[in-house]
Amino acid sequence: METKNLELKPKYTAKDFASDVDVKWCPGCGDYSILAQVQRTAPDFGELKENIVWVSGIGCSSRFPYYMNTYGFHGIHGRAAAIATGVKLVNPKLQVWVATGDGDSLSIGGNHFIHACRKNMDIKIVLFNNKIYGLTKGQYSPTSEKGKITKSSPYGTVDFPFNAIKLADAAGATFIARTIDREPKHMQDMLKRASSHKGLAFIEVYQNCTIFNDGAYAPLTDKNTKEDNVLYLEHGKPLVFGKNKDKGIKLDGLKPVVIDLNDGKHSVNDCWVHDEFDNDSTRGFILSRFIDIENMPTPIGVFRQINKPTYGEEYWKQVQDVKSKKGAGDYNKLMFSMNTWEV
Amino acid sequence: MAKESKIVEDVTVRFAGDSGDGMQLTGAQFTETTAKVGNDLSTLPDFPAEIRAPAGSLSGVSGYQLHFSSSDIQTPGDSPDVLVAMNPAALKVNLLDLKPGGTIIVNTDSFDDKNLRLAKFNSNPLEDGSLSNYNVIQIPLAQMTMEALKDMNLSVKEKEKCKNFFALGLMYWMYNRPIDVTLKWLETKFKNKPEIMEANKKVLMAGYHFGETTEIFTTRYEVKAAELPKGKYRNISGNEATALGFITASLKSGLKLFLGSYPITPASEFLHELSKYKNFDVVTFQAEDEIAGISSGIGASFAGALGITTTSGPGFSLKSEALGLAVMTELPLVVVDVQRGGPSTGLPTKTEQADLLQAFFGRHGEAPLAIIAAKSPADCFFAAIEASRIAIKYMTPVILLTDGYLAMGSEPLRIPEFDELPDIDVKFRTDPEGFYPYLRDEKLSRPWAIPGTPGLEHRIGGLEKQNIYGTISYEPDNHEEMVKIRKQKIDNIANDIPELEVDGNDSDDLLVLSWGSTYGAIREAIRNARKKGYRVAHAHLTYLNPFPRNIKEVLDKYNKVLIPELNTGHLALLIKGRFLKDVIQLNKIKGRPFKVAEIENKIYEVLGGTNGN
Ligand code: SF4
Numbered sequence: 001m002e003t004k005n006l007e008l009k010p011k012y013t014a015k016d017f018a019s020d021v022d023v024k025w026c027p028g029c030g031d032y033s034i035l036a037q038v039q040r041t042a043p044d045f046g047e048l049k050e051n052i053v054w055v056s057g058i059g060c061s062s063r064f065p066y067y068m069n070t071y072g073f074h075g076i077h078g079r080a081a082a083i084a085t086g087v088k089l090v091n092p093k094l095q096v097w098v099a100t101g102d103g104d105s106l107s108i109g110g111n112h113f114i115h116a117c118r119k120n121m122d123i124k125i126v127l128f129n130n131k132i133y134g135l136t137k138g139q140y141s142p143t144s145e146k147g148k149i150t151k152s153s154p155y156g157t158v159d160f161p162f163n164a165i166k167l168a169d170a171a172g173a174t175f176i177a178r179t180i181d182r183e184p185k186h187m188q189d190m191l192k193r194a195s196s197h198k199g200l201a202f203i204e205v206y207q208n209c210t211i212f213n214d215g216a217y218a219p220l221t222d223k224n225t226k227e228d229n230v231l232y233l234e235h236g237k238p239l240v241f242g243k244n245k246d247k248g249i250k251l252d253g254l255k256p257v258v259i260d261l262n263d264g265k266h267s268v269n270d271c272w273v274h275d276e277f278d279n280d281s282t283r284g285f286i287l288s289r290f291i292d293i294e295n296m297p298t299p300i301g302v303f304r305q306i307n308k309p310t311y312g313e314e315y316w317k318q319v320q321d322v323k324s325k326k327g328a329g330d331y332n333k334l335m336f337s338m339n340t341w342e343v
Numbered sequence: 344m345a346k347e348s349k350i351v352e353d354v355t356v357r358f359a360g361d362s363g364d365g366m367q368l369t370g371a372q373f374t375e376t377t378a379k380v381g382n383d384l385s386t387l388p389d390f391p392a393e394i395r396a397p398a399g400s401l402s403g404v405s406g407y408q409l410h411f412s413s414s415d416i417q418t419p420g421d422s423p424d425v426l427v428a429m430n431p432a433a434l435k436v437n438l439l440d441l442k443p444g445g446t447i448i449v450n451t452d453s454f455d456d457k458n459l460r461l462a463k464f465n466s467n468p469l470e471d472g473s474l475s476n477y478n479v480i481q482i483p484l485a486q487m488t489m490e491a492l493k494d495m496n497l498s499v500k501e502k503e504k505c506k507n508f509f510a511l512g513l514m515y516w517m518y519n520r521p522i523d524v525t526l527k528w529l530e531t532k533f534k535n536k537p538e539i540m541e542a543n544k545k546v547l548m549a550g551y552h553f554g555e556t557t558e559i560f561t562t563r564y565e566v567k568a569a570e571l572p573k574g575k576y577r578n579i580s581g582n583e584a585t586a587l588g589f590i591t592a593s594l595k596s597g598l599k600l601f602l603g604s605y606p607i608t609p610a611s612e613f614l615h616e617l618s619k620y621k622n623f624d625v626v627t628f629q630a631e632d633e634i635a636g637i638s639s640g641i642g643a644s645f646a647g648a649l650g651i652t653t654t655s656g657p658g659f660s661l662k663s664e665a666l667g668l669a670v671m672t673e674l675p676l677v678v679v680d681v682q683r684g685g686p687s688t689g690l691p692t693k694t695e696q697a698d699l700l701q702a703f704f705g706r707h708g709e710a711p712l713a714i715i716a717a718k719s720p721a722d723c724f725f726a727a728i729e730a731s732r733i734a735i736k737y738m739t740p741v742i743l744l745t746d747g748y749l750a751m752g753s754e755p756l757r758i759p760e761f762d763e764l765p766d767i768d769v770k771f772r773t774d775p776e777g778f779y780p781y782l783r784d785e786k787l788s789r790p791w792a793i794p795g796t797p798g799l800e801h802r803i804g805g806l807e808k809q810n811i812y813g814t815i816s817y818e819p820d821n822h823e824e825m826v827k828i829r830k831q832k833i834d835n836i837a838n839d840i841p842e843l844e845v846d847g848n849d850s851d852d853l854l855v856l857s858w859g860s861t862y863g864a865i866r867e868a869i870r871n872a873r874k875k876g877y878r879v880a881h882a883h884l885t886y887l888n889p890f891p892r893n894i895k896e897v898l899d900k901y902n903k904v905l906i907p908e909l910n911t912g913h914l915a916l917l918i919k920g921r922f923l924k925d926v927i928q929l930n931k932i933k934g935r936p937f938k939v940a941e942i943e944n945k946i947y948e949v950l951g952g953t954n955g956n
Contacts, residue, residue, distance in 0.1 A: 019802070021814065050797045055642070056804075066802050066815070071794040073645055074804025075638065076668050082603075082635035086642025086650065087794065089626050090601050094646065094794050112638070115631035315626070322621040329623030331594055331761040334587060340577045340758065341379050343568075 012043035019069040030181030030207035031060060034128060035067055037187040042068075045195040047095045054097045055084040057104040059135050060209070061128035064099035078109025081116040084123045092312050095195070098125040102143040103133050106162045110142075117171035117200050122310040124194045124201040125173075129164060132213035150212075165303055166288040168202040169281055175201035176284070176303040181208055182221040186232075186300060193302060199310045206300075220298055231290070233301030238271035241297045248272075249296075256286055258295060276302045346555075347562045348519070353412030354566055355420030356514065358507075359437045360429030360450075361398050362391055362405040365507040370407025372511055376524040378578040378755055381568030382411040385720075385863065386580075386753045387419035387936070392608070392691045399453075399461040404436045413567040417719070417863030419752060421938040425517075427510050429453060429484070431462035438474075446478045448510065452485035480559055484509050491549035492542055501539065505546040512550025519565045522551055574757040581720035581749035582609070584756060585653075585679060586616035588727025590623050593649055595728065596735060596767035601626045601643035603636040604653045608691045609750045610681040613653040633661035637678065641665060644674040645803075647771060647793035649731055653679040655747075656698050657687065663706050666740055668805045670710040670829065673781075673789050675734035675741075677727070682746040684934040693934030694747035696859050699913035702742045703888060709826045711833040713737065714888040716744040718862035721756035723749060726885070732767045737836055738788045744887075746909075748936045749860045775799055780813030786839075787832035789813075834889050843891035847880025852950055854901035856926070858884040858914055861907055861937055868942035877950055884914070890921075898924050905929060905949055907942055 010016075017039040025031045045052065052070040056062035058077035065072030071094075075083045080098045088096045098105075105113040105127055116123065132150065133139040139152035143164065147156040168176050175197040179187040187205065194201035206217045219229045231241040231249070239249035240261070248259045248271035259266040278284065284304040290296040327333075356373070360366045367388055374386050389406040396403030410420030425446045428434040430453035441447065454469055468474050469481060488506040495502070508525075515522050526544055533540035554560050579587075593600035602617050602625070604610070618627040626643070630636040633654055640650035654662065659680045669676045682698045684690025698705075702714045713733050717726035723745055730743040772778060772790035775798030781789050792799040801813065809816035810824055845854070846869075857865045862883050869879045882897055884890065898904060898918070906915045907929035915928045929945045931937055 021802075048797070050800055051795055053646075053794045058805075065804070068802075070800050072800075072802035072804075073642070073672075074802065074806065075641075076664055076805055079634060079638040079665065082630065082638035083642035083645070085628065085635070086601060086603060086639035086644075086648075087646040088642075089628060089639070090599050090643045090648040091646045091793075091795060111631050112635050115635070319621045319624065326622045329590070329594075329620060331591065334590055334594075334620070334623070335577070335758045336575060338577070339375065339378075340575045341381065342575055343381060343571045343573055343757075 009048055012049065014039040014043070016049060017042040017069050019067055021066050023067050024063065025060060026211050028210040029060070030130065030205075030209070031064070031128060033181040033184060034126070034187070034205055034207065035064065037184055037191060038068070041188045041191045041195070044192050045095060051093060052095050052097070053084075053087055054099055055080045055087065056099040057101075057109055059101040059104045059133070061099050061101035062104060078104055078107070079112060080104065081109065081112040081121070081123070081125065085116060085121050088121060088123055089312055089315065092122070092316060096123045098123055100125060100127050102127065102129045102131060102141045102164070106142040106164060106167070114167065114171040117168055117173040117202065119311040120172060120174055120199045120308050122199055122312050124197070124203070126203045126205060127164060128205050128207040130207045130209035130213055131161075131216050132209050134209045134212055138212035163288060163292060164204045166285065169284050169288060169304060172200070173202040174199035174308050175305045177202070178204045178206070178300045178303070180206040180217060180220055180300060183300065190302070193305070197305060199308055229297050231297035231299045233274050233276070233287075233299050233303065235274055235276040235302070238268050238273050240268060240271060251286070254282075254286060256290065256293070256296065276305050278304065279306055346560065348565055349562055350565045350567065352414060352566070353410065353416060354425070354518065354564065355408065355410045355423045356425040356427070357406055357408040357423040357437060357440070358427045358510070359404055359406040359433035360507070361432070362393070362395055362403050363398060364405070364429045365504070366405045366407050366429070369507045369511050370409060372525045372528065373514060374409055374578060374753060375528070376515065376520045377409065377411045378576070379524050380520055381571075382413060382566055383416050383569040383571060384409060384411040384578070384754060385416055385419045386410070387748065388751045390692055399430055399432055399458045401432045401436055401462060404433050406433070406437060411566055413569050415569065415571070417866045418936070418939060421940050427514065429507070429510070431458045431464055431468070434468065435462045435464065441477065443476060444478065446480065447474065448480045448482060448513070450484035450506070450510070451481045452483045482513070487549065487553065488546050491546050495538065495542055495545070497538060497542055502542065505542050508543050508547040509550035509553070512547040513554050516551045516554030517560065517563050519563055522547055571755070572757055576755045576757050578753050579721055579724070579756045580751060580753040581717065581723040581745055582612035582681070582751070583616055584721055584723035585717070585727045585743070585745060586613050588724040589617070589649070589651055589677070589731065590620055590625060591724070591764065592728045592731030592767060593623065593625065594761075595764060596649060596731065596769050598735075598769060599624050599626060599648040601628070601640060601648040601650045602653065603628045603630050603639035603643070603650070605630050605633045605636045605658060607633070607655045607658045609683060609747045610653045610655045610658070610679065612750070613679065633658040634665060637662040637665040637676075640676055641669050641672070641674060644676050645672070645793070647791070649675065649677075649735065651677040651679065653681070655681045655683045655691075656685045656689070656701070659698060659701060660705065666712070667706050667708060667710050669740040670706070670712055671805050671808070672803045673738045673829075675738055675791075677730045677734050677741050677743055679727075679743045679745065681750045682744060690934040692747065694860065694936055695909050695932065695934060696746060696861070697910040697913065697932070698744065699858070699887070699910065700916070702744060703917070709830065711830045711888065712739055713741040713833060713836055714744065715741065715886050716859040716884070717749055718859060718883060718885065720749050720752050720754045724756060728764060732765055733836060733839075735767055735769055736788065736839070737786060737832060738791060739833065744859060746860050771796065772799060779811050781808050782811050783828070786835055787828060837889040837892040840886050840891060842893040843882050843884065843897050845880050845882045845897055848878070849900050851878040851880040851901070853878070853903045853905055853946065854880045854882060854897070855905045855907065855946070856882050856884065856898075856914070856918070857907060858887060861909065864937040864939050865907060865942055867939045868946060871939065871943050872946045877946060879946055879950075895922050898922055903927060903949060905945065907937060907945065909936070
């Protein structure tokens with residue numbers, strides 16, 4: 001059955017997913033890479049083009065749907081997850097993606113974001129995190145680091161940033177991953193995995209805003225520094241990083257510590273082995289906090305993927321149950337069945 | 344002892360007590376039975392915003408008024424003939440409304456010092472002669488209830504809780520109503536608590552027999568069945584009727600119904616009601632907030648469902664940004680605003696009509712949409728169907744205005760056959776040939792092309808659209824043209840709705856123009872005025888935007904136009920502004936519906952009469 005269906009599906013290429021609209025992001029913007037990786041992997045999403053819907057809110061990221069030759073809905077600021085929820089609930093056949101940003105989903109739309117996660121809506125949220133407000137020309141965002149100087153914080157911000165991965169996991173997302181605009185292969189991998197996940201898939205993409213926050217991720221993307229700063233998460237593999245793969249992470253109780261694998265005292269066997277499918281969120285939580293701890297590398301990859309019924313699944317199951325008990329509804333049942341009298 | 348039986352045409356009763364006394368339930372049961380007897384009826388529940396205000400306090404009084412008649416009636420009655428007062432606070436709060444010489448049935452057991460103090464009585468009104476103008480019937484309801492249940496193995500508290508059924512039984516006897524409707528109800532309600540069921544039954548019958556045997560009552564009354572049009576009837580509240588109207592619209596259109604909503608008084612019933620109908624493929628989504636309620640509704644409509652969202656004033660304000668999006672994307676969507684006293688939290692359980700201007704203008708940019716208003720609880724059913732029909736046919740958001748009075752009030756609905764109701768045609772676009780998202784038909788509606796349709800992949804959103812093509816456009820001329828097209832599309836609806844009907848003659852001295860829930864009181868007032876020889880015409884607006892195409896013609900026929908509203912003059916402002924027509928206003932902003940007499944008196948004042956007497 002499966003294979004037959006697949007065969008019926010046209011063999012798409014990246015081109016099939018490019019709309020005829022001119023892409024209008026600033027030159028060099030990390031958004032271009034995200035678009036390219038999505039278009040490249042979309043043929044592998046296992047869905048007919050007409051069954052894919054991209055929904056967005058407001059911001060640079062949210063122009064995304066215009067550039068995809070699928071169904072698209074450019075919503076209003078922060079509400080993409082709520083709009084996507086409506087789309088998915090009434091037509092569970094659709095594969096619904098949300099393109100959003102740090103301002104869109106973590107500030108004005110924070111409520112919709114956490115509740116979509118909590119409900120395990122079967123939608124995929126790709127959050128372009130550039131740690132700045134781009135479209136409104138450079139104010140600090142809820143992911144800007146404390147002390148950041150921007151147009152709206154000339155003396156530095158006084159507030160603390162959100163950690164998107166921690167938030168998504170705490171809120172109940174069932175697929176949580178991070179990738180970087182300058183890691184095309186890695187991003188493609190994450191996108192493909194998200195596309196086949198059942199439930200709320202969240203991908204945080206570290207995205208460089210060349211105009212208002214250029215270099216925000218330079219330590220993670222510069223050739224010379226990236227290997228010492230990026231930790232690639234792989235299921236079943238020890239947490240090892242560094243140019244010469246000579247550093248590892250071990251858990252000291254609940255405290256993660258960097259160990260030197262060449263110091264004669266430690267070996268790879270001491271390292272924490274990543275388990276993506278851990279139902280317990282403790283380790284995922286520790287992992288998500290790496291970016292808040294000095295000298296820890298920034299993990300990218302799948303933090304956690306767990307299996308949980310989705311909201312839509314449960315809803316429509318209930319509908320079937322009620323139908324089998326009461327029979328499908330009709331007008332007479334609706335209006336004449338109870339407490340009526342005849343004149 | 345033989346008792347006299349007196350036939351009366353119509354009666355208004357009010358049950359009042361603590362919010363924990365079960366007055367809403369008692370009233371609802373009396374209503375159910377009265378409906379079965381075949382009277383025409385209209386109800387008005389009135390309860391505090393607090394779920395359980397301090398027992399015995401004035402603020403905790405909950406009331407339920409029911410007007411029933413052997414002829415056609417439109418309102419829950421200006422003033423009760425009978426007041427059932429379960430405690431001193433209930434007496435205090437409701438006494439002023441009672442008809443002179445009316446009957447008061449009091450639960451004497453609650454008239455102790457503490458309760459009298461809580462009700463701020465300086466002396467016991469049952470003893471100090473202050474009630475001498477009324478027919479006061481004193482019954483120790485609690486004691487009689489205890490007595491009836493003395494053989495039952497229940498706690499004192501459980502027994503005491505049954506006392507409202509003693510009052511109900513007594514009222515059934517007084518008005519010659521059968522008790523079996525309530526007995527049956529008890530059987531289903533307390534299926535799993537047979538003891539409680541038994542206790543309530545006993546108390547109900549004890550109340551009934553008390554009427555029969557005690558010498559306090561010498562007369563019982565009979566209200567004959569009303570002559571209503573033939574058909575099957577059910578009693579229905581406005582919120583219930585609205586919900587069923589939407590399901591019917593979904594059946595008529597073949598579309599899935601999607602409700603995105605956040606609980607808010609007095610609109611939460613939509614979530615309760617619609618979530619029962621899963622076997623109708625109804626999707627109810629209790630959203631995280633009001634904004635998600637409407638946004639998910641827009642998403643659902645984009646995906647090809649009938650998206651609706653329901654709320655009250657404050658929530659309606661929160662939805663206004665998304666309404667702009669719905670106007671821009673030209674998707675069908677119905678927003679129900681059950682108006683309540685505002686601004687802000689205001690009077691959440693009380694009624695008002697003060698969101699009309701918000702419905703018209705409460706958005707950013709030029710954002711016209713259709714607005715209709717229901718006129719009675721049963722009419723909410725038809726209004727919901729009509730709102731859906733317009734939304735789908737014109738690819739537009741529609742605001743349906745009801746209010747707290749309609750939402751909670753009830754009346755009999757003659758259930759129409761399915762075929763009597765208007766058809767709702769849905770044509771999803773499927774042909775990719777020549778498809779453009781904003782290529783319009785003769786009505787100016789754009790095509791509804793839903794995800795899942797091969798070859799029609801397209802993008803829409805909140806940015807201004809290039810006419811026809813639907814791509815983003817910042818062109819000045821295009822924007823102006825699109826604004827005009829969107830307005831023209833809404834104006835075109837006027838060709839699709841009935842003309843404004845006038846009940847009366849062109850030569851009448853006064854036209855009363857109304858909208859929404861004031862319909863019933865105004866109709867009765869005009870009927871009374873005509874009986875006294877006044878020449879008054881009445882026109883009622885169901886469609887507020889666009890107005891019916893002949894409205895100006897109607898207005899021009901009359902020198903004097905009176906607009907009664909439960910606000911400071913919203914419709915009056917619109918009529919004056921649009922038609923340069925001077926109007927006379929009658930405004931009430933007390934969180935309560937008009938009394939018939941208030942409108943009547945205004946008519947007499949305007950027409951210079953002497954109150955007809
Ligand atoms: S402002 Fe920044 S995020 Fe926006 S398009 Fe330009 S570079 Fe990209």
